[in-house]
Amino acid sequence: MVAEKPSLALSIASFLADRNQMHSRRGQLDVHEFEGRFQGRPAHFKMTSVIGHVLSIDFLPQFQNWETTHPASLFDAGTKKSEANPKAHVCRHLQSEAKGCTHLVLWLDCDREGENICFEVMEHTLAWMQRVPGQQVFRARFSSITAPDIRAAMDKLVQPNENEALAVDARQELDLKVGVAFTRFQTRFFQGRYGNLDARLVSYGPCQTPTLAFCVERSQSIAAFQPQPFWSVRPHASKQGQALDLQWDKGRLFDQEVTQLYQHLVAQAGQLRVASVTEHESRKHRPHGLNTVELLKVASASMGLGPHYAMQIAERLYTSGFISYPRTESSGYPPGFDFSGTLASHRSHPIWGQYVLALLQGGVQPPKGGKDVGDHPPITPACSATEAEVGGGDAWRIYDYVARHFLGSLSADAVSKKTKVVLSAGGESFHAEGVTPLRSGFTAIMPWKATEAAALPPMTEGEALPITSVELHQGKTSPPDYLSESDLIALMEKHGIGTDASIAVHINNICERNYVSIQAGRKVVPTELGNTLVRGYQKIDPELCSPQVRGHVEAQLSLIAAGKAEKGSVVMHTLAQFAHKFRFFVAHIARMDSLFEASFSPLSSSGKPLSKCGKCARYMKLISARPTRLYCPSCEEVLALPQGGTIKLYKGLSCPLDSYELVLFSQAGPDARTFPLCPFCFNHPLEGAHLWGAGAGSKGGMPCTMCPHLGCKHSFLRQGVTPCPECDAGTLVLDPVSAPKWRLDCNRCNFLIYLPLDLHSVRVSRRTCEECDSNLLKLSWKKGSASAIRAGSEDQEACAVCDEDLRKSCDVKHGRSYAVRRGGGRSRGRRGRRGGRGRGRGREDPLMSFRDF
DNA sequence: GCAAGGTC
Numbered sequence: 001m002v003a004e005k006p007s008l009a010l011s012i013a014s015f016l017a018d019r020n021q022m023h024s025r026r027g028q029l030d031v032h033e034f035e036g037r038f039q040g041r042p043a044h045f046k047m048t049s050v051i052g053h054v055l056s057i058d059f060l061p062q063f064q065n066w067e068t069t070h071p072a073s074l075f076d077a078g079t080k081k082s083e084a085n086p087k088a089h090v091c092r093h094l095q096s097e098a099k100g101c102t103h104l105v106l107w108l109d110c111d112r113e114g115e116n117i118c119f120e121v122m123e124h125t126l127a128w129m130q131r132v133p134g135q136q137v138f139r140a141r142f143s144s145i146t147a148p149d150i151r152a153a154m155d156k157l158v159q160p161n162e163n164e165a166l167a168v169d170a171r172q173e174l175d176l177k178v179g180v181a182f183t184r185f186q187t188r189f190f191q192g193r194y195g196n197l198d199a200r201l202v203s204y205g206p207c208q209t210p211t212l213a214f215c216v217e218r219s220q221s222i223a224a225f226q227p228q229p230f231w232s233v234r235p236h237a238s239k240q241g242q243a244l245d246l247q248w249d250k251g252r253l254f255d256q257e258v259t260q261l262y263q264h265l266v267a268q269a270g271q272l273r274v275a276s277v278t279e280h281e282s283r284k285h286r287p288h289g290l291n292t293v294e295l296l297k298v299a300s301a302s303m304g305l306g307p308h309y310a311m312q313i314a315e316r317l318y319t320s321g322f323i324s325y326p327r328t329e330s331s332g333y334p335p336g337f338d339f340s341g342t343l344a345s346h347r348s349h350p351i352w353g354q355y356v357l358a359l360l361q362g363g364v365q366p367p368k369g370g371k372d373v374g375d376h377p378p379i380t381p382a383c384s385a386t387e388a389e390v391g392g393g394d395a396w397r398i399y400d401y402v403a404r405h406f407l408g409s410l411s412a413d414a415v416s417k418k419t420k421v422v423l424s425a426g427g428e429s430f431h432a433e434g435v436t437p438l439r440s441g442f443t444a445i446m447p448w449k450a451t452e453a454a455a456l457p458p459m460t461e462g463e464a465l466p467i468t469s470v471e472l473h474q475g476k477t478s479p480p481d482y483l484s485e486s487d488l489i490a491l492m493e494k495h496g497i498g499t500d501a502s503i504a505v506h507i508n509n510i511c512e513r514n515y516v517s518i519q520a521g522r523k524v525v526p527t528e529l530g531n532t533l534v535r536g537y538q539k540i541d542p543e544l545c546s547p548q549v550r551g552h553v554e555a556q557l558s559l560i561a562a563g564k565a566e567k568g569s570v571v572m573h574t575l576a577q578f579a580h581k582f583r584f585f586v587a588h589i590a591r592m593d594s595l596f597e598a599s600f601s602p603l604s605s606s607g608k609p610l611s612k613c614g615k616c617a618r619y620m621k622l623i624s625a626r627p628t629r630l631y632c633p634s635c636e637e638v639l640a641l642p643q644g645g646t647i648k649l650y651k652g653l654s655c656p657l658d659s660y661e662l663v664l665f666s667q668a669g670p671d672a673r674t675f676p677l678c679p680f681c682f683n684h685p686l687e688g689a690h691l692w693g694a695g696a697g698s699k700g701g702m703p704c705t706m707c708p709h710l711g712c713k714h715s716f717l718r719q720g721v722t723p724c725p726e727c728d729a730g731t732l733v734l735d736p737v738s739a740p741k742w743r744l745d746c747n748r749c750n751f752l753i754y755l756p757l758d759l760h761s762v763r764v765s766r767r768t769c770e771e772c773d774s775n776l777l778k779l780s781w782k783k784g785s786a787s788a789i790r791a792g793s794e795d796q797e798a799c800a801v802c803d804e805d806l807r808k809s810c811d812v813k814h815g816r817s818y819a820v821r822r823g824g825g826r827s828r829g830r831r832g833r834r835g836g837r838g839r840g841r842g843r844e845d846p847l848m849s850f851r852d853f
Numbered sequence: 854g855c856a857a858g859g860t861c
Contacts, residue, residue, distance in 0.1 A: 005860060050858030059855090066854075074855095084859080113859060139858030172857075187854075205856050315861070327860085502858065698854080 001047040001105040002094070002121050002138075004114055006030055006836040007325070008145065009049035012107055016045070017149040021722045029093050038103065042314075048097055053113070056084035057172045059180070072586070074577075075177050075579040091124045094537075102132045106139045106160055110374060110570035112561060116168035143374035161714065166559035170571045174553060178578045179205045182544075182585070183413035189589060192638040193595060195606025196625045199514060199529060206550050207498045208509045209537070214219035214491050215516050216526045216534035218483045225479035231259035234471040235425060239271050239457040244465075249429040252475070260472060261566040265426030267470040272423040274428065274463040282435070284414040284451065288331040288370030289378025290405045292494050292500035295326070295398075300522050302448070303397050307504035313398050314379075314624035322385050323402050326378045327501045332370030334377055339364045339410060346384040351409060355445050359410060380406045404445050411442035416451050421459050425467065432456055452846030467575050469631040482523040496554060523672040532599050536592025540585055574748040603631050603638070611649055613637070614660035614680055622647055630663075631680050639679040640695050640701060641665065650676045650737075657681065657710050664737060665703065671752060671813050673745045674735055676714055678705035690729075705733045705747040716747055719764050721773035722801055726751035732800075734777070743802065753800070756809040769799035 003009040006029060013022060017034035025031045032047045048061070060078040063069045067075075084093055098104070104125055108114035118139060126180060130137065135791045138157035142149045170405030173466040182204035190202050237244050253259045291309075299310035314326035333339075343364060346356045370378070372737030381403040385394045408512045419434040426744040433455030443450035460464075483491070488507065492498055498506045509522075510516050526534070537545040556574055559565035606619030613632040620632040628647060630639040641647055642665045655678035666674040685691055694700025704714040714716070721730040723745055730748025742755040753760060758781055765776040779796045781788035790805055799807045 050859090051861070054859095056858085057856095064855095071855095083859095089861095108858090117859075167857080175856045175858085177856085183855045199855055203855070207857065249858090319861075497859075501860080505857085 001045060001107055002049070002125075004109045005051060008107065009047050011145055011397065012150055013045075013047035015147040015490050016154060021268075023247075027093075028089065030724050031097060043103075046097060046101065047107075049116060050095070050108075050121060051085065051088055052096070052116055053080040053084050054090050054094075054124065055175055057081050059176070066184060068190070069184075071181045072579070072582060074181040075575050075582070077177070079173060080175065092780075094121060094124040094130045098128035099287075101129045102136065103126075104129065105135045105154075106137070107155060108141075110141055111524075112164045112168050115164035119162070119165045119172040122160070123744040135831060139148055143334075144372070145376060146334055146336050148336055150332070161561075164280055164561045166567040167205060167557040170560055170567050170574075171553075173571055174207055174574055176576070178367055178582075179576060181578075181582055185582070186293050187592075190596060191627075192631075193593075193603055194600035195603050195623045197529065197596070197600045198626050200627060201513065202529075202533070204511070204544075205509075207502070207506045207536075208513075208789050209545050209551060210495070210497050211488070211492060212510045212515050212526070212530055213534050213537070213547070214484055214488055215510075215524045216531055218480065218675045219526050219531065222479045222482065227443065227476040227478065228254060229256075229474060229476045230254050231427065232258050232473045232475075233431060235266055235272060236468045236471065237379060239459060239464045239466070240466060242457045244432050244456075246423065246430040246432055249431065256474075259765055262426075262428055263472045266428055267426075267467070267678050269426035269467070271467055272425045274459050274461055274465070274466045275422045275429070277419065277421050277459055277461055279417055279419050281438070282416050284441070284443065284449065284653045286367070286411050286413050287405055287409050287446075289333050289409055290380070290402060291331045291378055291676075293329075293489055293503065294331065295379060295402070296504060297486040298401060299398065300489070301484060304393070304522060305394055305402070306396075306507075306518065306522070306764045307485060307489065308508040309702050310398065311504045313395050317390070317395060317402075318382075321382055322390055323505050324378075324380045324382050326379055328376035328377055328378060329373040329500050330371060330375060332372035332378070333367060334372055334374070337366070337377060339366055342380060342406070343410065345585075346381070346403070348406075349384045349403075350386060352403065355407060359407065364410055365412075378406075378409075404635075406447075408446045408559045409441035411445060412439065414441035414443045414449070414451065415439040419456055421456060422464070462768060464530040482519070482525050485518065485522045485524055488524050491547075493549065497547055497550055514848055528599050532595045536595050538590070539591045539595070539621075540588045541581055544581065544585065544634075585687070603632050606633055610647070611661035611663050611679065612654075613653065614658040617659075620679070628742045630682065639683050640698075641679065641682065642677070642703070643698070643699065644668070646673070653714070655681060655714070657709060660808060662704070662714065671750075673731070673750075673752065675703050675705045675745070675747075676699070676736065678707075678714075688841050705745075720775060721764060721777065722772070724749060724751050735763060752813050754811040754813065755779075755800075756787050756806070757785045759783045760839075764769060765797055767797065771802040771803055772799065774799050774801050777806075840841075 003012055009030065009032060013032035013034065016036065022034045029048055034422065035046055036043055038200065045650050056196055057079050059074065059314045060080055063074060065075040076163035087291055104122070105123060106118040108117045122137060125135070137160065139160040140153040140786040141158055178641035186202040186204055189552055190197060199721055208390060232248050232252045235246055235679045242633055264684050295314065296310055299305040301309060314323065318326050340543065343356055343360055347353055347360065349356065364643065371588040379402055381399065390396045390399045416435050416698040420431055422429055422431045435451055435454050437453055438450050440450060485507065489503055492503050511518060513534065514527055516524050516526050519525050534545050543549050556570050560567050560570055600793060603623065610622040610630065611633055613620050616632065616634045617627065618632065618634050620630045623629050623631055628641050629642060634718050643666050645667040648664045650664045653662045654660065655662055658678065658680045660678050660680040662676050662678050664676050666672065681699035682703060686707065689702045689708055690706050692703050692706055693702030707715040708717060709715045714729050717735050719736070720733045722732050724730040724732055726747035727746060727749035730746040733742050733747050733754065741757065743754045744755065746752065759779060760782045761780045763778040765778045767776050768774065769776055776797045776799055779798055780790060781794045781796065783794060787809065800806060
C-alpha cells in the first residue's frame, strides 16, 4: 500500500492495523507492516509512501540547448519523464518493496495529481510484484484522513482512474512547452538588448504571468484614475453633550450647486427631528475551519509575513508536530472530527486553558458550514504548546493564530445590538448608528475581531435637536490602492491560478524575477519590467496574460478527466493554439520592444568604453547592469563576462590569437582572485578547455588561466607553475597583478599560495624544474631583504615545490573545499604537452610537499 | 537559465 507522503502512510497504517500489531521499519521512506485480512483472507500488509510526484517531465536532451534549439520547435519537441528527485531514490524503494507482493493498494491523495501519481507508482511496482490470478491493483478512495473513512475506503476498493491521470499528463506537457518556449524566446530577445535591464531571465508561465497581470492591471487603474470632487451635507448636532456623527442618506453628490441647495434647506430648518429609532441584533459568524489560502491571507495582512515565508514556518510547525497538515483546501471539518479530544489537550494551556475549560463545560457544538474538500481537515493545533516550546518568534505567531482560529471556530457567534436613528431636516434624511456588544462569543479568543462599543445618546421618536451648523463637506474620490498580497491571493484563488500548495510559489516567483516588489503594508507593486511586460502582452495578444486562458486550458483538461476527449487530441489541439499564439507573438514582438525602448536604454547608448574589439579595433562598451557584458557597437556583438566581480583593462595587453584587448576580472572579498581574460576567447573557448563559472545559469567561459593554447603567453601552460595539491585537477597559476602580495591561484578550486612578501616581482620562467618538472619562478627580491641575502642574489630562479627556502616562506590559504587527501601519487596527464611539465616523478608525488606548507 | 505540480 502506497500513500502520497510519509505522514499519511503512518496514519493510514495505524488506522488499519490492530493496536500494537504494527511494526515500522525506518529508512529514507518508512515501511509499516502488520497482519490483517484482505478480501476475506489473512494477509501481510506493507504500507509505505512516495514523496509527492515520483516523476517529472522535461524535454529530451537534444532540446535542452538554448543555442541550438529554436523555441518554436519546442511545441513539437519530444519529452521524457525522469525521477523527480533522484536523491530520494523513490523508484528504487518502490521496486524493492514491491518484490514478493501480490496486491497493490493505492492510497494517494484523492485529486487529479494523486490519480496521476497512482500510475507513476504502478510503473515502478507492477513489474516487480508476484503474478497471481485476479485483480492485483486497487485504488482506495477516502474523503478524509479519519479511521472510519479509511476503513470504509479499504472495504470498497476501486480502480485508479486513468482519465484523470491522463489529464495531469496533458497539463504537464502543456505547461512545460508553453512556458519554456515563451521564456526562452523572451529571455533571448530582451537580454543583451537593453543596458539597464536587470533580468537574467524573462520568464513566462501560465500561472506566474496572470498573477503578474493582476498586479499590473491594478497599477494601471491607479495611473488612469481621475479624481472627481464630490460634496455632501453634514449637519452638526449633539445630545447630552455628545456630538452626533450623521450620515446623509443621499451619500455624496458630484454637483456643488445642487448640494449647496440642500445645505440651505437643512440650515433653514434649524433643527433635526428624530424620525425613527430602531434596534436589531447583529451576529458576527464564528470562523470556518482554517485552510491554507486563509492562513496565507491572514499571515500577510495581519502579521506582515509573506506567503512563501509563512508556508515555510507552517511546514516546520507541521513536521515538529505542533499543527496539522498545512496544505488543505478544506474549510469544513470532516464528519467525526475529534473536537473534544483536540480541545481537551489544551485545557491546561497557560494562555487559553481557561477559555477551553469554559468551552468544554458549555458542550462543544461542532461547527457547521465551510467546505470539506476531503483532502485534509482544516489546519488545527496538533498539540498544546507554549511560546517557548514552539520556538517563539514568527513560529509562535502562526501557531498562536492557528490555535485561536480553531478555538474560535468552536465558539459561539458574537452578538451585538445595533441602534439606528433616522433624523430629518428640510426634507432630507440623515442617520446615525450605535452598537453595543451583547455577547463576545469567539471574539473573546480572537480579540482583533471584536466589535467596539459605540453607543448613541438616548433619543426618542419625534424629539427635536437643534442644528449648530451645516457643513458643506467637499471631498474627492481617491484611486484604489495597490493590491495587497492578501488581495492577490484572493484573486488567484478566485480565478483558479495555482493551488493551495503553489500560490505562495507563484508570488515568490514574480518577486524573484524582479517583476514586482513587496512594499510597505505588503502591497505588491509592479516594477518597470513587470509593467512593461504586461503592457506588451496587452498590445500583442492580451490573452497571453489573462487569467481566463488558464481556465480555458483547465476546461479542456477536464474533458480528458471525464473521458469525453482523448488526451492526445486535446494536447495536439491546445499546443497548436499556443504555437499559433507564439508565432504571432514573435512576429509582433516589436510592439513590446517599443515599450521596452521607452523604459530602458538600448544597449548602443549605454555603457562606457573599455577595451578594443579585435575585429574592428574600436572600443567596446562595458555594460555594468547585470549581467555585466561587453558590447561592440560597430560589430553589434555582445560578449559575456564572468559575473560577481569587477572588470578592468589589463595593461593594454592584447590576445595574440584574436587581437582583442585583455581585461582583468577581480572577485570581491578577501583572498578573492584576479585573472586576465580575452573577451573573445572567454566566449569562444578552445575545445576541451575547462570553463570558469559553468553551471548555476551560466555556460561558463574560458579565461586565460584556463586556456590550453600552446602559442599564447597568457595561457595557463605558460603562466601555470605546478598541479594544484588541493583539487587534483587544477593548476597553480601566477596572478600577474598581485603585487605586492604575489600569489599563485589554482585555476579550478580556491586553493592559493602567497609568495614571500619581500618579493619585488615574479615571472614564470620558460625553464622547468629538473626535480619535479614544475615551471620555475623568476624571482626578483627586494634589495637587502632576507630572501635576497639567503638566495645570495636579488635575482633567482627557483622551484616553488622543491626549493625548501622558498616553500617555507610561502603562506598557503585554501577555501572550504580543503581536505587532506590521503594517498596520491596518481599520474595526471592533463597538461597535454610534450615533456609533461608539472607532472610528478614516478610514484613520488610532488604535491605531497605542498601539504607540508 | 526554462513551467507547474507534488512534497520536505
